[in-house]
Amino acid sequence: MPQANVAHGMALIERAGCGACHVIPGIFWPRGESGPSLAGFAEQGLIAGRLPNRPDVLAAYVRNAPATLPGTTMPAMPLSAQDARDVAAYLYATGKR
């Protein structure tokens, strides 16, 4: 993801409150567990068990999950398309921790 900004992605994750539902490496509060942990996302095979784990698909999913994967329980989030690319870049950059 050449034009994505990992540091901005982290700020967006904090602002959007993804941690309310997910444990995310580098995000220390909140650490909700109603959604799956996002640790080690770069090594994960599928997004939500059904979508190919590619940067473009992940960016679409974190922005508007219900439109990307009908029936998913992950809600749409208030992110622009560029924001979503930065958030996806952060998730790929975090490693396992």
Ligand code: HEC
């Ligand atoms: C209200 C709770 C909630 C919020 C807020 C939320 N999510 Fe989710 N998220 C979920 C749930 C529940 C799932 C599981 C969906 C499924 O399996 O269909 C999920 C799934 C995901 C997945 C796929 C996980 C996997 O293991 O494949 C990613 C990536 C993700 N969310 C990222 C984010 C990001 C980034 C944000 C913030 C922009 C966010 N989520 C905000 C509840 C939430």
